[in-house]
C-alpha cells in the first residue's frame with residue numbers, strides 16, 4: 001500500500017468556547033478517495049481549513065511528502081499542491097474563468113503587467129484536461145453552480161495538486177452534474193492525486209471512497225476501509241448510537257383545505273401548475289434540481305411574480321401575495337440557500353430565530369429576553385444545534401448548524417402552512433431524522449406542510465402525497481401504494497425523454 | 503439533457519446588447535449632447551467642447567482615484583480636502599522653496615494622506631466611510647490653519663501659464679486628465695494589481711482565500727487616490743493662480759456622483775475608467791449645457807440630481823434584465 005502523501009498528527013484547534021479539533025490524526029494516500037464524515041459541527045471544515053492554510057493549529061504536526069511543513073496561508077497551501085474546494089464556492093463572479101482559476105497567482109512580468117496570453121492558454125489547458133464546455137474568457141457569474149465548481153476544480157490541474165479536498169461538493173448539483181463530478185474525481189484519482197471527500201450523503205460515500213474517517217466533537221472516532229463496513233456502522237460511529245432507519249410519517253387527520261393553486265405559470269420557469277394542500281397533510285414535491293419546484297413556491301410566497309394563475313387561501317380566492325402579506329396570512333417559506341436568504345451573519349442564533357416575529361417577543365416595545373431564550377432553547381434541543389450559546393454569531397457556526405437556525409426561525413412563527421425547500425441539505429444523518437420527526441409533529445398539530453426534496457427516500461418517507469415535477473411542469477401525482485421510487489422515476493424520466501414540445 | 507442545458511448560462515442576450523447594457527452611460531451622454539446641440543447653437547462648437555473637457559478634468563482626476571477605491575469596495579470622502587491642501591501648499595511654499603519643489607511637496611502631501619487613509623482602513627478594520635469622513639474634516643481644518651483662512655495668491659505668474667498650453671482646442675489640464683484615465687484603465691485591465699482590485703471588491707473572502715494581500719492592496723489604492731487628488735489640486739492652483747481654503751468643497755460628492763453615474767458599483771467589484779470618463783463627461787456636459795441656456799443655479803442642481811437618480815434607475819433596470 002502506498003505511503004501517505006499527507007499525514008496530520010495531533011492537530012488541535014480551539015475557538016472561544018469550543019474545542020473544534022482535539023488531537024486529530026488523519027492521513028491521505030496518493031490515488032485514494034478518503035471520506036471525512038461527522039455530525040454538523042464535528043470539525044470537518046475546520047480540519048480542512050487547517051490544511052488549506054486558513055487556520056493555524058494550536059498544536060500538532062503536518063507531514064507532507066515526507067517532510068514536516070508549516071502551511072502559513074492559502075497561497076502557500078496551493079503552491080505546495082494542496083487545494084480546498086470550499087463548502088461555499090470561493091470565486092469572483094465578475095472575473096473571467098481564467099482569472100478565477102489562477103486567482104492570487106496570475107502570471108506577470110517584472111512590472112506586474114499581466115501576461116494575459118499565458119493566463120488564457122494555461123487556463124484553457126486546465127479546462128481541456130477536465131473536459132469543460134466553457135471557455136477561459138467566460139465571466140464566472142454567467143455560469144451555473146456546477147460549472148462554477150468545475151472552475152474551482154480546474155485549479156487542481158492548474159497547480160498540479162497532489163491533494164484535493166472537496167467540502168460537501170454535491171449540495172447543489174443535479175444528478176447529471178454529480179455524475180460528471182464523480183468522473184472528474186476518478187480522473188484525479190488516476191493521476192495519483194489524494195482526495196479528501198466530505199459529505200453527509202452515505203450513498204455517495206460508499207460509491208466513491210476507499211477509506212472513511214469519522215469525526216465526533218473534534219475527535220477522530222476511527223478510520224475504516226469502505227469495503228469492509230456499512231452505513232449503519234459508520235452512522236453509529238458518527239452519532240454514538242444506532243439510528244432508526246425508518247421515516248416517521250405524520251399520523252394526522254386531514255382537515256380543511258389551506259391552499260389551492262390553479263394554473264400558476266411563470267414564463268420560462270414553470271407552466272400551468274395546480275395543486276392543493278390540507279391541514280395536517282404533508283405534500284411532497286419531487287424533481288431534479290432545476291425542475292422549477294423552488295420557483296413555484298417562491299411565487300406562492302411572493303418572491304417572484306406569476307404571469308397567470310389563481311390562489312385560494314382557506315377557501316377564499318385571494319390575489320397573489322407579497323412576501324409580507326404571505327407571512328401575515330400564515331405562510332412560512334424556508335428557502336433552499338441559507339447563505340443568501342435568512343440569516344444575519346453577525347447576530348447570534350437567538351436573535352436570528354426571533355427576528356421575523358419580534359412583535360410577539362416584546363412587551364410593548366421592550367424585548368422579552370426570557371421568552372426569546374425559551375424559544376432558543378426549545379429549538380436548540382429539537383434540532384440538536386451545536387452552538388456555544390444564544391449570542392454566538394451565526395457566521396462562526398458550521399454550515400449545517402446555520403441551516404438549522406434558518407429552520408428554527410420559520411418554525412417558531414407558528415404558521416398555518418410551512419414550505420420547506422430541501423430542509424435537510426447539508427444536514428448530518430442524525431439531525432436529518434430529527435427534522436423528519438419535527439415535520440411529522442407539525443403536521444400532527446394541524447399545519448399544512450409542503451416539502452421539496454431531491455432525495456427520493458426523504459420525499460417518500462415524510463409525505464402523504466407526492467407531486468413529481470420536471471422542466472417546470474407537474475408530471476405526476478402519487479398517493480398511498482402508488483408512492484414508489486419506480487413511479488417517481490418513471491414520471492420524471494418519461495417527461496424528460498419526450499422531445500421538447502416547442 | 504435539456505434540463506442541464508437550460509441552466510448552463512444565464513440570460514440569452516447577444517454580446518452587443520450586453521455591451522450596451524454595461525456601458526449605458528455613453529448612450530446617455532450621446533443623448534444629452536444631441537439635446538443640447540439642438541437647444542443651443544454654441545454648444546456643439548470645437549471651442550466649447552474643449553472647455554467642457556477642461557472643466558471636466560478636475561472632478562475627472564479625482565474620479566479616477568475614486569474609481570480605484572470604489573472597485574475595491576471602499577470610498578474616499580477626503581479627496582476634496584486633499585485637493586485644497588495640495589493646492590495651498592503648491593502656492594504657499596513657492597516663495598520659500600521655489601515652484602517645482604512646492605509642487606512636489608503638494609503632491610507628496612496628497613500621497614501621504616492617502617497612505618494614511620489606507621493604512622487606517624486596512625489595519626484598524628474601520629469602515630473607510632468613517633476614516634475618510636474624519637480625513638475630510640481634519641484635513642480641511644489643516645488647510646484653514648495653513649492659509650490663515652485667506653486665499654493664497656501666486657507670486658510668480660509664470661506658474662499660471664502652464665494651463666495655457668493647448669494642443670488644438672485641448673488644454674494641458676484636459677490632456678493630463680485623459681492621459682491619467684487611459685493609464686489607469688490600462689492598470690485596471692492589464693496589471694495584476696488592477697485585476698486584483700476587482701477580485702477584492704467582488705468577493706473579498708475568495709480573494710483572501712487565494713492568498714491576495716488585501717491590506718497592502720487597499721493601502722496602494724488609497725495612496726493612489728490621495729496622490730491623484732493632489733494632482734487635481736495642483737492643476738487647479740495653476741489654473742486659478744490662487745489657493746482658496748474652501749477649494750474643492752463638496753467635490754467629493756460630485757466625484758462619487760460621477761463615478762456612480764458611470765456605472766461603477768458602490769459595493770465594489772465592478773466598474774472601469776471608461777465608465778468613469780463617461781460619468782464625468784455627462785456631468786460636465788449637463789452643467790455646461792444648462793449654463794449655456796442660462797438656467798438658474800438652483801434649477802441646475804435640481805436637473806443634475808434628477809439625472810443622477812434617473813441614470814441609476816436605468817442601471818438598475820438594465821442589470822435586472824441581464825441577471
Ligand SMILES: Nc1ncnc2c1ncn2[C@@H]1O[C@H](COP(=O)(O)OP(=O)(O)OP(=O)(O)O)[C@@H](O)[C@H]1O
Pocket residue numbers: 015016018020038039040041042043044045046047087386387396397398399400401426428
Ligand atoms: N471562526 C470560528 N469561530 C468560532 N467557532 C468556530 C469558528 N469556525 C468554526 N467554529 C466552531 O467549530 C466547530 C466545528 O465547525 P466546522 O465548520 O468544522 O464543522 P463541520 O464538521 O464542517 O460541520 P458541517 O457539517 O455543518 O459543515 C463548530 O462548533 C463551529 O461552531
Ligand SMILES: [Mg+2]
Pocket residue numbers: 044045046087167398399400
Ligand atoms: Mg462544514
